[in-house]
Amino acid sequence: MSSERTYHHGDLRRAVLTAALDVIRTEGPGALSLRDLARRAGVSHAAPAHHFKDRTGLLTAIAAEGYGLFADALADAPDLRERGVRYVRFATGHPAHFQVMFQPELYRADDSELLAARARAAQALRAGVGGLPAAGRGDDARLAGVAAWSLAHGFATLLLSGNLSDPLGDRNPEEVFRSLTGLLFTTPESS
Amino acid sequence: MSSERTYHHGDLRRAVLTAALDVIRTEGPGALSLRDLARRAGVSHAAPAHHFKDRTGLLTAIAAEGYGLFADALADAPDLRERGVRYVRFATGHPAHFQVMFQPELYRADDSELLAARARAAQALRAGVGGLPAAGRGDDARLAGVAAWSLAHGFATLLLSGNLSDPLGDRNPEEVFRSLTGLLFTTPESS
DNA sequence: GCGGAATCTAGTCATTGACAAGTTCGCGGG
DNA sequence: CCCGCGAACTTGTCAATGACTAGATTCCGC
Structure with missing residues (x-):
């Protein structure tokens, strides 16, 4: 699951959410960067937007x-x-x-x-x-x-x-x- | 004081602080933009940095x-x-x-x-x-x-x-x- | 009125969010 | 079997921002 190099991530939505929660916990919501989360998940910079629309969408999902x-x-x-x-x-x-x-x-x-x-x-x-x-x-x-x-x-x-x-x-x-x-x-x- | 078009603003530090407080009150700290505050005060985009160093410096001053x-x-x-x-x-x-x-x-x-x-x-x-x-x-x-x-x-x-x-x-x-x-x-x- | 220091301007670069268009993959109907 | 359709993801791009540098202007003490 973690070593797969497929085109599709598998569970990108959860991966981004988890990474986002980690960033918010340690550095606050202001430090959130969609591109950074994408890098952590090993996907392209625009991939998270497909699941959350935009930064506010991600925070809405978290709330x-x-x-x-x-x-x-x-x-x-x-x-x-x-x-x-x-x-x-x-x-x-x-x-x-x-x-x-x-x-x-x-x-x-x-x-x-x-x-x-x-x-x-x-x-x-x-x-x-x-x-x-x-x-x-x-x-x-x-x-x-x-x-x-x-x-x-x-x-x-x-x-x-x-x-x-x-x-x-x-x-x-x-x-x-x-x-x-x-x-x-x-x-x-x-x- | 408000209509002066001098090179020096007069009280830019306070003007930026006041504008910043206004933004934070209505839209939260995440909506703070040094360039936006500069525009509101009618100065160049880098002027606020002279008083507060950077974005974190402004927030430190506010705190x-x-x-x-x-x-x-x-x-x-x-x-x-x-x-x-x-x-x-x-x-x-x-x-x-x-x-x-x-x-x-x-x-x-x-x-x-x-x-x-x-x-x-x-x-x-x-x-x-x-x-x-x-x-x-x-x-x-x-x-x-x-x-x-x-x-x-x-x-x-x-x-x-x-x-x-x-x-x-x-x-x-x-x-x-x-x-x-x-x-x-x-x-x-x-x- | 002179010289240094504070204040502000102008220009630049890397990063980011948002958007558009194209590519790859999964999957069910025929 | 394969075909097509939609979801998931990529690539490319643009405007905006933070931060930094160098330079211009003004203030103030002497």
Whole structure:
């Protein structure tokens, strides 16, 4: 598969995606170059365009894939705290996807495939807000949801930008986040 | 000042910075083009390079300026909650600065001017963590600081990426954030 | 008003994204 | 068997950009 020198690559789309995720993770989305990705895959400079149309198309595909993986990761979490932990775990496990997903100016937000995956993720995210301690109903519940989301998202974002390596040291980020939720959402009856 | 057609621009550095902030705010850092900024300022295509060396230099200058403004904004906040509110206010008031500051791969993190401003901001940020309700001392205090930072940062980030326009509607983000802190850090004696 | 330094201009080169046109390959119908 | 059709990939090209160099103009201290 890797040593074949055929005219057709075999799975160029995935190869380009994987290489792109690698570049984004280490150097950021700004360092993405379609021609560089083509070189890495051993194909001509215009080959990637056949699968992704253009640079924005590639980033759109990454965002869509990211939302899909995100929805899967959040799907079967037992409670809200665990959902938050998985939020953080996704960010550390798929940093490139995560980074692109939350920079809408990088991709085409009206892409249909992306919208579908995004909707799935949004539903998985909202599903666990009900069991919040401070949440009665209506406005307070929505606020509590925003609070939980902000906490998880902020932690994940600060983690990826390297801003927590100092205070956290070598501790497991997920465990630290679990402790965090214990500090804030102090609820004796949380299952 | 604006209609002068002299050889020297007068304040090209600021003009380029302002134009750059405008581009970043509306189209993201990826849309930055030194040549485009030069055109907007009415100078030759290589003029900006004299002030910022290269594209990364411009972004470094923006990050450094951002950290300076950030430190000023947080400086004289009465309590931790208000510091959080100002964190959010800074993000909405200086979205371009904020966006660049927290994407270290965009600039030179070892720049001396940037490091100085960043240190000032870090001190201003840490100064208000002491008065936390759940914070005893040592480990718990540090965790509580990370929690507060995560909450503010996550809220600000989600806000800038457009992810809160739905749940918030047309409500004032700062006020919503104030309510959030009331939901989480419920402390009767907080001034 | 002189000389050096800061500011800006003009020209060039390698790289990139985007597009157009042509080539090779896989595959199913006849 | 082979034929044709579409998908996958290549080659060639163009405008735009970042970065660099050399040179022109202006400012400012003395």
